[in-house]
Amino acid sequence: MALYKVEGIVLRRRIMGESDRIVTIFARNYGKISAVAKGARKPKSRLGGRTEPFIYASYLLAEGRNLDIITQAELIDGLPAVREDLYLTAMATYFIELVDSFTELREAHDDIFDLLWAVLRLLEGGAEPDLIARIFEVRLMTLLGYRPQLERCARCNALVGSAWRFDVSIGGLLCRECRPSAAHLATVSADAVRLMRLLLITDIGQLVRAGIPENLLAEIERVMGAFIDYRSESRIKSREFLMQAREERKNKRAVTG
Ligand SMILES: [Zn+2]
Numbered sequence: 547m548a549l550y551k552v553e554g555i556v557l558r559r560r561i562m563g564e565s566d567r568i569v570t571i572f573a574r575n576y577g578k579i580s581a582v583a584k585g586a587r588k589p590k591s592r593l594g595g596r597t598e599p600f601i602y603a604s605y606l607l608a609e610g611r612n613l614d615i616i617t618q619a620e621l622i623d624g625l626p627a628v629r630e631d632l633y634l635t636a637m638a639t640y641f642i643e644l645v646d647s648f649t650e651l652r653e654a655h656d657d658i659f660d661l662l663w664a665v666l667r668l669l670e671g672g673a674e675p676d677l678i679a680r681i682f683e684v685r686l687m688t689l690l691g692y693r694p695q696l697e698r699c700a701r702c703n704a705l706v707g708s709a710w711r712f713d714v715s716i717g718g719l720l721c722r723e724c725r726p727s728a729a730h731l732a733t734v735s736a737d738a739v740r741l742m743r744l745l746l747i748t749d750i751g752q753l754v755r756a757g758i759p760e761n762l763l764a765e766i767e768r769v770m771g772a773f774i775d776y777r778s779e780s781r782i783k784s785r786e787f788l789m790q791a792r793e794e795r796k797n798k799r800a801v802t803g
Contacts, residue, residue: 547608547609547610548608548609549606549607549608549609549617550606550607550609551604551605551606551607552571552573552574552575552576552579552604552605552607553573553574553602553603553604553605553622554571554572554573554574554576554579554602554603554605554659555571555572555573555600555601555602555642555659555662555663555666556569556570556571556572556597556598556599556600556601556603556642557570557571557572557578557599557642557643557645557646558570558599558642558646559583559586559597559598559599561587562582564587565584565585565586565587565588565591566582566583566584566585566586566587567582567583567586567587567593567597568580568581568582568583568613569581569582569583569586569597569616570646571605572642572645572646572649572658572659572662573605573659574656574659575654575656576652576654577649577650577651577652577653577654577655578646578649578650578651578652578653579607579614579651579652580613580614580651581605581607581613581614581615581616582610582613582614582615582616583597583616583619584615584616592619593616593619595621595624596619596620596621597616597619599638599639599642600625600628600638600639600641600642600666601621601623601624601625602621602622602623602624602625602663602666603619603620603621603622604619604620604622605618605619605620606618606619623667623670625638625666625667625669625670626670627669627670627671627672628666628669628670632791632794632795633675633791633792633794633795634669634670634675635791636784636787636788636790636791636792637669637675637678637679637788637791638666638669639784639787639788640679640782640784640785640787640788641662641665641666641679641682642662643782643783643784644682644683644686644774644778644782645658645662645686647778647779647780647782648686648690648777648778655689657689658686658689658690661682661685661686661689662682664750665678665679665681665682668750668754673754674754674758676760676763676764676767677753677754677758677763678754679767680742680745680763680766680767680770681745681750681753683766683770683774684742684745684746684766684770685745685746687717687770687773687774687777688746690777692717692773692777693717693746694712694717694718694742694746694770694773695716695717695718695719696718696719696739696742696743696746697743698719699718699719699720699721699723699724700713700716700717700718700719700720701716701720701721701724702721702723702724704721704723704724710733710734710735710736710739711725711731711732711733711734712731712732712733712734712769712772712773713731714731714732714772714773714775714776714777715776717773717777719734719739732768732769732772734765734766734769735762735765737762738762738765738766738769741758741762741766742766742769745766771785
């Protein structure tokens with residue numbers, strides 16, 4: 547059996563048989579890989595804890611007839627702070643679901659890998675999760691070939707001063723003249739558009755230090771959410787978990803003052 551080693555982030559796992567798991571790993575140089583972790587659900591398994599979602603580990607795989615088999619796993623980073631906090635866990639779950647739903651098996655995407663790992667590390671380091679999420683969304687869509695058109699009207703190329711609408715089917719802004727009566731339109735303020743441009747091009751560390759107003763992030767969340775839903779072939783399930791976790795976080799903050 548041929549062996550090979552990958553470094554990757556676990557996107558998903560599901561039960562197989564009595565004690566095994568099928569694990570989907572997003573690996574550097576390989577892209578998405580599905581592999582079997584034998585006995586991973588047994589209490590004493592060494593593979594168990596290393597095949598949990600958003601674990602970053604190095605895996606030794608053996609080529610199998612159908613599915614490859616994980617023979618060894620060495621933890622690189624388990625993101626303990628993210629795992630301890632419900633909202634951060636929900637956010638990390640959202641990030642890996644987006645990567646999972648927009649990538650194909652065995653298609654290497656090292657740029658997306660680097661972005662995913664960077665945003666997970668920022669969550670771990672205590673950066674504002676909603677800002678990190680918006681940076682991730684605009685940059686992920688760009689790396690997938692859906693860079694939002696935010697400079698000029700996506701249809702007639704006119705410069706537009708105000709009253710922008712974002713057309714998710716075109717993936718860009720439309721001016722007042724080009725705005726059709728069709729659906730898929732989300733209003734977006736000039737400030738939110740300016741911020742989206744910055745999220746695309748500004749150094750992430752600088753954005754994290756800047757302190758971005760919550761209302762603008764919420765506006766961008768609506769626009770990018772609609773855009774992602776339009777482009778995605780499957781429903782993004784983790785968004786519900788994220789909304790619940792956000793409510794809990796708000797309540798907790800209200801209590802602790
Ligand atoms: Zn136009």
